[in-house]
Amino acid sequence: MDPTSLKTEPFDFRYNIHNLIKVASMFELPELEYFRVPALSGEPDLRLRLERRRKKDRRHSARTAGAARRSTDNIHYGESLGRYGFEVSISNKARVDVAVSPILKFSLHVLYTNVIEPILRWMFVRRGYALIHAACISFDGQAVLITACTDTGKTSTILRAVEHYACSFLSDDMTIVGKDGTVLSYPKPLAISHQTLRAVNANSSLTLWERIALQLQGRLHSRSGRGVGLKLGQTRLPAATLNAIVQMLVPPPKYMVHRLIPRVSYANIATLSRAVIIERGDEYVEALHHEQAVETFVRNAEDAYGFPPYPILADSLSKWNGENLHPQEQAIVDQALRRILTIRLRDPKFNWWQRIPIVTNLSLGSRQLVGADD
Numbered sequence: 001m002d003p004t005s006l007k008t009e010p011f012d013f014r015y016n017i018h019n020l021i022k023v024a025s026m027f028e029l030p031e032l033e034y035f036r037v038p039a040l041s042g043e044p045d046l047r048l049r050l051e052r053r054r055k056k057d058r059r060h061s062a063r064t065a066g067a068a069r070r071s072t073d074n075i076h077y078g079e080s081l082g083r084y085g086f087e088v089s090i091s092n093k094a095r096v097d098v099a100v101s102p103i104l105k106f107s108l109h110v111l112y113t114n115v116i117e118p119i120l121r122w123m124f125v126r127r128g129y130a131l132i133h134a135a136c137i138s139f140d141g142q143a144v145l146i147t148a149c150t151d152t153g154k155t156s157t158i159l160r161a162v163e164h165y166a167c168s169f170l171s172d173d174m175t176i177v178g179k180d181g182t183v184l185s186y187p188k189p190l191a192i193s194h195q196t197l198r199a200v201n202a203n204s205s206l207t208l209w210e211r212i213a214l215q216l217q218g219r220l221h222s223r224s225g226r227g228v229g230l231k232l233g234q235t236r237l238p239a240a241t242l243n244a245i246v247q248m249l250v251p252p253p254k255y256m257v258h259r260l261i262p263r264v265s266y267a268n269i270a271t272l273s274r275a276v277i278i279e280r281g282d283e284y285v286e287a288l289h290h291e292q293a294v295e296t297f298v299r300n301a302e303d304a305y306g307f308p309p310y311p312i313l314a315d316s317l318s319k320w321n322g323e324n325l326h327p328q329e330q331a332i333v334d335q336a337l338r339r340i341l342t343i344r345l346r347d348p349k350f351n352w353w354q355r356i357p358i359v360t361n362l363s364l365g366s367r368q369l370v371g372a373d374d
Helices: 003-008 030-035 055-063 065-072 102-106 108-126 154-164 194-200 208-220 223-232 239-249 290-303 310-317 326-338 352-360
Strands: 013-017 021-025 046-050 074-078 087-091 096-100 129-132 135-139 142-147 168-171 175-178 182-184 269-279 284-287 341-346
Touching: 013 030, 021 108, 030 108, 046 108, 074 310, 087 108, 096 108, 102 108, 102 239, 108 129, 108 239, 108 310, 108 326, 129 290, 129 326, 135 154, 142 154, 142 290, 142 352, 154 194, 154 352, 175 326, 269 290, 269 326, 269 352, 290 326, 290 341, 341 352
Parallel strands: 021 046, 046 096, 142 269, 269 341
Antiparallel strands: 013 021, 074 087, 087 096, 129 175, 135 142, 135 168, 175 182, 182 269, 284 341
């Protein structure tokens, strides 16, 4: 990669994530739209561009990728289709440079979820923060983290809470947490289903066409659809390329929370006050031991990633100067949760949102608290 050539690249999309990580990209990154800025002060920490190397140069890189990773912290992943498929090169240094094949320019969700966010996760750790798999709301600056295994019902829970309580929204999927208990927002577009939309059906601003398209999108990107994708990743098929093509043709149904709840209030920062782990099953509430809480949050963070190429790149991405960053991430979560109570909450009717004010002992003022047995 010629550093001088990068100066002429049109990095038209710039994002500043709480002054912790600055991103310059040739492509729009919808998941980071909340952090988009007209210009960056100083150099970016992560730079994303289109791979423009010649075919013979890519072949040489592929042959030497293992040695390069060990000696210069360069990471390369490519499938059998070469530049016509899923291919990414990562220079994992103080400034991370990411070059991707053209197909990812047209599959932006896959680009972000399978490449950019895993990189950001470990960049945050190097800055003393953990990007954890949890939703977050706050009331009067007091933050409540809500985590769960994938497809449990976290999105519906957070939407109902924001709709019915006088609380602010920080995030639905990922939240930035500091070891001192500081919580920073990370409001990506929410991945919804037809069932999820029922939680706010009366007030959302989705158009008729968007609601109709949601029927197809929801089926393809459902739990069963993701299960098929994970199984493909265990075969020799070019799973990452197939995933990119599918999501290019049928994008996932993702909307910012204000499209679903127009009167939502965003917050950028809060102080961690409670954590709730929601689960399906017979009705049950318990206060977790600190070690159990930390283990659950760390496990759920890893559970957020699974599609190729993450399983192959995971070990390389989580290393910095030869050191494994997992212990540092766990230490951040450990210190943040040590200050608060973590509660495990099970509800057979999936109405976790109604119990959050009770189990957290927080007075979340009611906007229009109504029963919800669905």
